[in-house]
Amino acid sequence: MVTSLERRIADSLDSRASRSILRRVDQPPSAEDGAPLIDFSSNDYLSLSKNETLRERFLEKLSRTELILGxxxxxxxxxxxxxxxxxxxxxxxxxxxxxxxxxxxxxxxxxxxxxxxxxxxxxxxxxxxxxxxxxxxxxxxxxxxxxxxxxxxxxxxxxxxxxxxxxxxxxxxxxxxxxxxxxxxxxxxxxxxxxxxxxxxxxxxxxxxxxxxxxxxxxxxxxxxxxxxxxxxxxxxxxxxxxxxxxxxxxxxxxxxxxxxxxxxxxxxxxxxxxxxxxxxxxSHSNVISIGCSFDLLEDGTSEKLSKQVRSLCMTFVKKMVQITAGVPMALLSIPRTACLVVQLPDHPASPIIPLLTTEPRPLASYLQKKGYLARPITWPTVPKGQDRVRICIHAGNTEMEVIGLVDAIAQWATDRLGRQSSASNARL
Ligand SMILES: Cc1ncc(COP(=O)(O)O)c(C=O)c1O
Missing domain, CATH: 3.40.640.10 (Type I PLP-dependent aspartate aminotransferase-like (Major domain))
Incomplete structure (x- = not known):
């Protein structure tokens, strides 16, 4: 028997699904060949989650500390x-x-x-x-x-x-x-x-x-x-x-x-x-230890070096995005004016978060994922209506080649999309 509660909850979810705003917690995405995707999505800006020094210090401290659980x-x-x-x-x-x-x-x-x-x-x-x-x-x-x-x-x-x-x-x-x-x-x-x-x-x-x-x-x-x-x-x-x-x-x-x-x-x-x-x-104790180890890397200046790397990659990304979006309709693909300040003003801080504003966030994100780049669509109600986007996050551990590859993939998506639009309008003529 379907209870009234179940029916009402299911109706809410159906309504979300019909408006393409259903949130899911599913199996994480992977590339077509099953390889891990290149991270352009997480908040791991300094790539510390993969930092060998941090990992070694953490494991070493865990091994010499008596209380680590709970x-x-x-x-x-x-x-x-x-x-x-x-x-x-x-x-x-x-x-x-x-x-x-x-x-x-x-x-x-x-x-x-x-x-x-x-x-x-x-x-x-x-x-x-x-x-x-x-x-x-x-x-x-x-x-x-x-x-x-x-x-x-x-x-x-x-x-x-x-x-x-x-x-x-x-x-x-x-x-x-x-x-x-x-x-x-x-x-x-x-x-x-x-x-x-x-x-x-x-x-x-x-x-x-x-x-x-x-x-x-x-x-x-x-x-x-x-x-x-x-x-x-x-x-x-x-x-x-x-x-x-x-x-x-x-x-x-x-x-x-x-x-x-x-x-x-x-x-x-x-x-x-x-x-x-x-x-x-x-x-938990282990969490307290892990936080302490991260602060070791802040205090010894490691994070400042990594931040510089993030800045350099952000500049590359923004410069290339400015080039590829010239001539593309803004509704299809653009980056905000504020994201460009880092290449216009020498002392402006670089943001590792760069939204690709688009009316087609899901197709763009899934295209990028198929090409091996992890980027996610962010839509209403997480962002205001009419401001859908694919959010790109740059990390210290990304390489220049990866950033260039990502921009090339974004450009290719826009070109394909525009090609499809113009062949559709030619067919109508
Ligand atoms: C601006 C801001 N404040 C607070 C939080 C919450 O922090 P936490 O992930 O530690 O719960 C987030 C996380 O998404 C955030 O973006």
Whole structure:
């Protein structure tokens, strides 16, 4: 018998399938000949997951550490081991922060931050493209009635929002109501950078009583930018002006987990109220060891060398993409204007995330996969309607030849596609 629940769930999935937006967790894709695909998709930007030194250090530390399995409980109970505490202290120092608090994931951390820190009556203003975990935190927040967005990376839009808050709320003018501003330093889907200095200047200027509170999510920037990979806030020298930073370990650091860099007061508040910290088993010992080994490679300068390699490959990719997209209809294939800045402005940081904007993300991604390149389609509702794409991620471990091969395959797809279009219109004549 099909229950009413099963019928309703199946209807929702059918509806998604009919709109081509059904998400699947299936067997990972492989090339036609079964060979592994060349990674142009994962967040393993520094290719640390395949780094031999990291692997050897990790295995060596595992072999000489007594406690490697499990963690024993929540950080508030038996999961608060010396190893967890030592890692936190190390990260506090590394990121030049007043205090640090580990979370099991960036997702858990964002949910905790946005659901606990804003007090009743406070206002949350977030970038319209912010990560889903921030949205989930906002929905659970006591300030959920005052969650506003500003247009992605638009200073005019943020300024309008801040001025609206000032004009509508006496508490904001009096410095009593806190205005939280949530941003990512490098956006995960568009691969563009937040104008950090402008944001900080604007918030400080508009809210001179110090009641602006910026939360910067460095998930995609950690390890790649700033001195020793400390992130973009550090590379702009803004550590003292941004009160809270989130760094995650699951992307460029080839591990799992996250750390919040904040004041001791906020750390203590999170320990008391953050449900995604209190009611979960702490990171396993082996995970803590693996995070520590990744930070060894940041501290000894290895990651800076790898970041340079990423930058060089990004430049090659963007230069070639600019060439091949000239003359191709934008709807079929283009890269955003922001992606081109790295080849136009000498000091502009290189983003390893470059979206190929196309109305045909699935055919393009599956063509690339058939040719041996792993790239994935990203469609609504993960990105806004009309902004479908294939997201390319460049890694330190990719080679120049692979990048050139990828661009050639993209070009070939566009040529075939245009050829098909023109022969179809000739047939109609
Ligand atoms: C911007 C951003 N923040 C937070 C997260 C969540 O981090 P984690 O993968 O550690 O849960 C992600 C992951 O996709 C992300 O892209």
């Amino acid at each position: 963690s024993g409980g929540s950080r508030l109970l038996d999961g608060n081991t010396t190893a967890h505490f030592a890692l936190e202290t190390r990260l506090k120092d590394f990121f030049n922060g007043p205090a640090a608090l580990l979370f099991n994931s960036g997702f858990d951390a964002n949910v905790a931050l946005f659901s606990t820190l804003p007090q009743p009556g406070d206002i949350i203003i977030i970038d319209s493209l912010i990560h889903a975990s921030v949205w989930d935190g906002c929905r659970a927040s006591r300030a959920r009635e005052q969650v506003w967005t500003f247009e992605h990376n638009s200073m005019d839009s943020l300024e309008r929002r801040l001025k609206e808050a000032l004009s509508e709320y006496e508490g904001v003018r009096a410095g009593e109501t806190t205005v939280f501003v949530g941003i990512e330093t490098l956006y995960s889907m568009d691969g563009d950078f937040a104008p950090l200095r402008e944001i900080v200047d604007l918030v400080e200027k508009t809210l001179p009583r110090g009641n602006g509170f910026i939360i910067a999510d460095e998930a995609h920037a950690t390890g790649l930018y700033g001195p020793r990979g400390r992130g973009l806030v550090a590379s702009h020298g803004l550590e003292d002006r941004i009160p809270l930073r989130l760094h995650t370990f699951g992307k460029a650091l080839a591990s799992n987990g996250a750390v919040v860099i904040c004041s001791p007061l906020i750390r203590s508040y999170l320990c008391n109220y953050a449900r995604s910290l209190i009611f979960t088993t702490a990171l």
